[in-house]
Amino acid sequence: MMQTTLYLLGGNGSCARWWQDALPHFQQYQAQAVELPGFGDNPAPPCQSLAELADALLAQTQAGSAIYAVGANALVVLHATVKAPHHFSRIVLQSPVGAFLWTRRLPRLMRWQPLRRLAHRVLAHQPQWRAHQFSRQSWPAERYRLIADGYRHCRAFLPYWDIVQPESALQLFDRITRPIELVWGGADGVIAWQQAAAWEAILCRADLAITLQPDWGHYPWLDDAAGFAAWLEQRGAQQASFPAHGKAGRLQLAELAGLPVPARMTARQADDPAIALLLAQHPHALWAVRSSGAHEDQADCANAGLTRSLLRVAAADVPGVVQSLLDDGIGEVVVQRFVEPVVSGIAFARHLAVEVEWVSGHLSALADGVATPQRAVRSRLGGDWNQGELAPGHGLSGQRLWDFLQQVVRTFHYAQLDIEWAWDGRQLHLLQARPVTVYPWRRQLTAANIGEILPPQPSRLIERAQRHAAASIPAIWARWDSRVLADNEPFTAVHGDASYINSDLFLARLADWGLPSSGYAGEIGGAAPSLPLRPWRVLHNGPRLLRMLWRSRAALQELPAGLQRFDAELQVLQASGADGQLLADWLCRFYLFTVQGNLCIAAAIATSGGAALGQPATCYRAPESAPHRLPFESDPATPRPAVAPLPLTAIPSAQGALGLAFRCGLPGVRGYCIAVREWYRDNLMRIFHRLHQAMPAAERPHWFAPHPAARSRNDSFWQDGSGGQGQQHGFVIVPGLVEGRVGREILIVDTLDPGQHAQYRAASAVIARSGGKLSHGATLLRELGRPSAVMPQTAAFQAGELVRFHDGALHTIDTATVTAG
Numbered sequence: 001m002m003q004t005t006l007y008l009l010g011g012n013g014s015c016a017r018w019w020q021d022a023l024p025h026f027q028q029y030q031a032q033a034v035e036l037p038g039f040g041d042n043p044a045p046p047c048q049s050l051a052e053l054a055d056a057l058l059a060q061t062q063a064g065s066a067i068y069a070v071g072a073n074a075l076v077v078l079h080a081t082v083k084a085p086h087h088f089s090r091i092v093l094q095s096p097v098g099a100f101l102w103t104r105r106l107p108r109l110m111r112w113q114p115l116r117r118l119a120h121r122v123l124a125h126q127p128q129w130r131a132h133q134f135s136r137q138s139w140p141a142e143r144y145r146l147i148a149d150g151y152r153h154c155r156a157f158l159p160y161w162d163i164v165q166p167e168s169a170l171q172l173f174d175r176i177t178r179p180i181e182l183v184w185g186g187a188d189g190v191i192a193w194q195q196a197a198a199w200e201a202i203l204c205r206a207d208l209a210i211t212l213q214p215d216w217g218h219y220p221w222l223d224d225a226a227g228f229a230a231w232l233e234q235r236g237a238q239q240a241s242f243p244a245h246g247k248a249g250r251l252q253l254a255e256l257a258g259l260p261v262p263a264r265m266t267a268r269q270a271d272d273p274a275i276a277l278l279l280a281q282h283p284h285a286l287w288a289v290r291s292s293g294a295h296e297d298q299a300d301c302a303n304a305g306l307t308r309s310l311l312r313v314a315a316a317d318v319p320g321v322v323q324s325l326l327d328d329g330i331g332e333v334v335v336q337r338f339v340e341p342v343v344s345g346i347a348f349a350r351h352l353a354v355e356v357e358w359v360s361g362h363l364s365a366l367a368d369g370v371a372t373p374q375r376a377v378r379s380r381l382g383g384d385w386n387q388g389e390l391a392p393g394h395g396l397s398g399q400r401l402w403d404f405l406q407q408v409v410r411t412f413h414y415a416q417l418d419i420e421w422a423w424d425g426r427q428l429h430l431l432q433a434r435p436v437t438v439y440p441w442r443r444q445l446t447a448a449n450i451g452e453i454l455p456p457q458p459s460r461l462i463e464r465a466q467r468h469a470a471a472s473i474p475a476i477w478a479r480w481d482s483r484v485l486a487d488n489e490p491f492t493a494v495h496g497d498a499s500y501i502n503s504d505l506f507l508a509r510l511a512d513w514g515l516p517s518s519g520y521a522g523e524i525g526g527a528a529p530s531l532p533l534r535p536w537r538v539l540h541n542g543p544r545l546l547r548m549l550w551r552s553r554a555a556l557q558e559l560p561a562g563l564q565r566f567d568a569e570l571q572v573l574q575a576s577g578a579d580g581q582l583l584a585d586w587l588c589r590f591y592l593f594t595v596q597g598n599l600c601i602a603a604a605i606a607t608s609g610g611a612a613l614g615q616p617a618t619c620y621r622a623p624e625s626a627p628h629r630l631p632f633e634s635d636p637a638t639p640r641p642a643v644a645p646l647p648l649t650a651i652p653s654a655q656g657a658l659g660l661a662f663r664c665g666l667p668g669v670r671g672y673c674i675a676v677r678e679w680y681r682d683n684l685m686r687i688f689h690r691l692h693q694a695m696p697a698a699e700r701p702h703w704f705a706p707h708p709a710a711r712s713r714n715d716s717f718w719q720d721g722s723g724g725q726g727q728q729h730g731f732v733i734v735p736g737l738v739e740g741r742v743g744r745e746i747l748i749v750d751t752l753d754p755g756q757h758a759q760y761r762a763a764s765a766v767i768a769r770s771g772g773k774l775s776h777g778a779t780l781l782r783e784l785g786r787p788s789a790v791m792p793q794t795a796a797f798q799a800g801e802l803v804r805f806h807d808g809a810l811h812t813i814d815t816a817t818v819t820a821g
Helices: 048-061 071-083 105-109 113-125 127-134 141-151 155-165 193-202 224-240 245-255 271-283 315-327 398-411 460-469 473-479 485-486 504-511 518-526 535-540 542-556 559-575 580-606 655-663 670-694 699-701 752-763 777-783
Strands: 002-011 029-031 064-070 088-094 179-185 207-213 241-243 262-268 287-291 311-312 333-337 342-348 353-360 374-377 417-423 426-434 444-446 492-495 498-502 716-718 729-733 737-741 748-749 765-768 788-790 802-806 809-812 818-819
Touching: 002 071, 002 088, 029 127, 029 224, 048 071, 048 473, 071 088, 113 127, 113 141, 113 155, 127 141, 141 398, 179 193, 193 207, 193 245, 207 245, 241 245, 245 262, 245 333, 245 426, 262 271, 271 315, 287 315, 311 315, 342 398, 353 398, 374 398, 398 417, 398 426, 398 748, 444 504, 460 492, 460 580, 460 752, 473 485, 473 518, 473 542, 473 580, 485 504, 492 752, 498 504, 504 518, 504 535, 535 542, 542 580, 559 580, 580 670, 580 699, 670 777, 729 777, 737 748, 748 752, 752 777
Parallel strands: 002 029, 002 064, 064 088, 088 179, 179 207, 748 765, 765 788
Antiparallel strands: 207 241, 262 333, 287 311, 287 333, 342 353, 342 417, 353 374, 417 426, 444 498, 444 716, 492 498, 729 788, 737 802, 802 809, 809 818
16 A cells, blocks of 8 residues: 655754654655755755745645644745645645734844744754754754754755745635644744644635644754654544644643633533543533534634533533534533633624623523624724724723733734624623634725726626635735724625625724825725814824835735736646646736735825926827727626737836936836836736636636626725715816717726727827826826816716716716716
């Protein structure tokens, strides 16, 4: 019988020789150490990104194999799993790196090159100086020489600190669904097991099992090679792991992280000796016994209330109640000391805001509908986001409750949580925490901008990509402001099962920077709640804004390589006859790259300091035919002509004073940044054209079919559907005087869709009901020099009616006037 290959992959600085003592002890697996480029004896140059490392790992390993990986290279395994979900048959990760990177001291220190080189030198020559981080055991000198040899030969050690960055470390991990086993050691001084709760949220859809090994250090295979091999081969039968997702798993992780969870244990059988031990430790307590089934409290389906929870259970009755719940088919049962609160409640909590309902006494009165709760919304953004007063009383202040809820959110890597809490008059208790699946937040959404590039009812293909990438997209902003990672706001959010732009994501940054919301509304269109100008905050955030200027401009130079990489991947998929699922998975990763690139371009435009140094020609001035540019072209399902895909074009060059100013961070380069933006979009559409043709004809009816729900709102509004705000004002894009008939010479459209370039060229004037000053469509009309404006109130004008457009004013000849302002 052929043995499954098990790959062993150490962390940064590792080499194959570190595993030499463990290899002979494996019996069920054919164990093999693997070295990535730049590690150990691998002669390939070090990789430049996590994507390259993932590709290298996939190329060096066989499909269907198992893998055990540690630390930073556990992160590489997860990136490889995003790209090829079924490549590894079993994934075991020890102390993975990636959680809270923007808050950890070591990554911040390692940004400084001299300190990074010093650390490498110490590890390569005197690793025993860091012995307390490696293991509780005293190692012989030979073992330290082995460790030093790995670091000495690791050419990837120094660049690795640049590769593993907060903005790229965890992208799309929330979409991994494969079984993953995580293990932490109690003696590991590198990554503490308190981070396990964070990984429950990071890998929220994976079939995630967690094992805590109290006696393990960072290198358990060096401490006990035979025991390590036996553990890895027999873990399922002999080791105590627990499923991370679900009521029981989250409470256990919260307790490990130091949150105030009432005394508890998880039972899988009524005669578990741990039940008697727990009861004996609290002889006068009453107990809460709750189900913790696999169908409950998952990332996409809470199923709250489908199973039973029994409260105030006497100690003598606990085993019988546990058995009763297990007889219902529940896999696990939580036995928890009952807290008799003076006030308790439910909170929907995220970093930006909490929405709380509370009652006097136990919250069962709220769940049963016996008591009418009090309710309040408190937000960091203030103003219109707040509702009611967060003042539970009974000795519990609103600030103390806010701090407690934020501590829970922070523990689970800033996930948005549904939290049950209780206050007993002395302290707060965490009773339960589950993911928020469907909840109408007081979050500001807008149809502006998204309506310019996607139809009201986009295809299943693009809607899936948008939803899958939404949580990962904003991380790119961490290049200049890591607070976006704590906010953990998605790029788009759902209302009525349709996607809208999440304005809270953008407005939270403006609020932190002290900038008003009017600029955001003007740039993308629509409206936004008021945020005032706060000059002191602007000055305080000066270094961040300068960092945004420099790093966003640097990001523009990375776009060509990224486009070439994804285009090459797509060509390989097309040549191999990939099915629709593979193409859809590729699109999720490409859509993430696409929007993150656009956000970097937008940041570069925002810090460009005007266009004093000129306006280079954009792709819109090119006279050649553009079969890849169509109305609603951002949906790959939009019908395309059957012509050969066009090659990608070179990024616009900046010469002379313009190029010098761009490279030196000087103002006056808006024209060049806009030219780059339109070049980028044009090349994205060339790739979308190829994707359309690559989709197998038999699968197009499924993937190209419209998503069931359409965007029904054309304004800005709260996610609960209230407080609709329309376009605040119109504006002139290109002034001019034109007379003609609506639908012929004068085109009136709903949005500024850049894919309608042919129609815009044919018209004498263009009027849109919505759109932003810096939208692609507005840029196109400026390039064409077409008299144009955004004018929300144009419903009275009918097709064929004779009208005059003059510098933002439109009226039927000899009748009343409507103005853009």
